[in-house]
Amino acid sequence: MNRISQIRSLIVGTSLAIGLLITSVAQAHISLVESTPAADAVAATPKQIDLVFNERLVPRASRLELSAIKNGEVTEKFEHIDIEFINDGKTLRAKLHHPLGAGVYRVQWRAVGDDNHPMTGEFSFTVE
Ligand SMILES: [Cu+2]
Known part of the structure; x- marks a missing residue:
């Protein structure tokens, strides 16, 4: 991987993690x-x-x-x-x-x- 695709996958990974976090907050406990x-x-x-x-x-x-x-x-x-x-x-x-x-x-x-x-x-x- 070159530097740009490393940064790109870091950004994708971070976005996925934030997305999961938002989803789990939205589905909070009763x-x-x-x-x-x-x-x-x-x-x-x-x-x-x-x-x-x-x-x-x-x-x-x-x-x-x-x-x-x-x-x-x-x-x-x-x-x-x-x-x-x-x-x-x-x-x-x-x-x-x-x-x-x-x-x-x-x-x-x-x-x-x-x-x-x-x-x-x-x-x-x-x-x-
Ligand atoms: Cu719960």
Whole structure:
């Protein structure tokens, strides 16, 4: 290879690497956009908890766990929560059968989107 074609292949290689980088940023992991109740909200007792994501969820791999918290410790885990997927599959809705009493609640979620990477997160809200 002469010098010019060396430079040329360096430029081509660098462009390819940048292209791959841009592609992988564009296909980022699924992420939580907003929730109802919102993180750290003080709310009246909710009938449901909605988690809105930036892309469609894989239903069988996505879930929500709800716990009651007192003095930083879990006092109750809610085992039977009906989950449905609405909003073109981008919203995970947990339907609560019984009203939540006053107190602090923690939501832990696991979400899988297009790229199959499980993402997790948690937040709390207060029922007054
Ligand atoms: Cu990912």
